[in-house]
Amino acid sequence: xxxxxxxxxxxxxxxxxxxxxxxxxxxxxxxxxxxxxxxxxxxxxxxxxxxxxxxxxxxxxxxxxxxxxxxxxxxxxxxxxxxxxxxxxxxxxxxxxxxxxxxxx
Numbered sequence: 118x119x120x121x122x123x124x125x126x127x128x129x130x131x132x133x134x135x136x137x138x139x140x141x142x143x144x145x146x147x148x149x150x151x152x153x154x155x156x157x158x159x160x161x162x163x164x165x166x167x168x169x170x171x172x173x174x175x176x177x178x179x180x181x182x183x184x185x186x187x188x189x190x191x192x193x194x195x196x197x198x199x200x201x202x203x204x205x206x207x208x209x210x211x212x213x214x215x216x217x218x219x220x221x222x
Contacts, residue, residue, distance in 0.1 A: 143210075144185075144209075145170070145189065148168060148205045148212065152168055159217070161195050161220075163192075163193050167191070168205060169190055170187060170188075170189055171189060171204070172188040178208055188205070188207075189205045189207070190205075194220075195220045
């Protein structure tokens with residue numbers, strides 16, 4: 118059995134994509150935990166129990182290296198009547214900002 122260079126390329130590409138997806142899920146989990154904690158601190162309810170990826174870019178961090186910059190969106194409520202949007206910004210594995218739309222208390 119022979120392995121062609123093309124087969125090796127496809128195997129490496131699939132492996133890279135699986136590794137990237139696995140690491141992206143870990144970053145999403147970190148963002149979700151920070152979102153849940155922030156909502157509890159602000160006495161808000163996170164709706165749907167999830168966050169969704171809104172944007173993905175490459176950006177330099179304070180260390181001068183390139184990191185993935187990700188923006189996740191979520192919905193929350195303060196009174197139970199209205200839905201508001203929030204945003205979690207990640208640079209690499211670190212939360213850089215959590216933004217909440219103006220809402221009723």
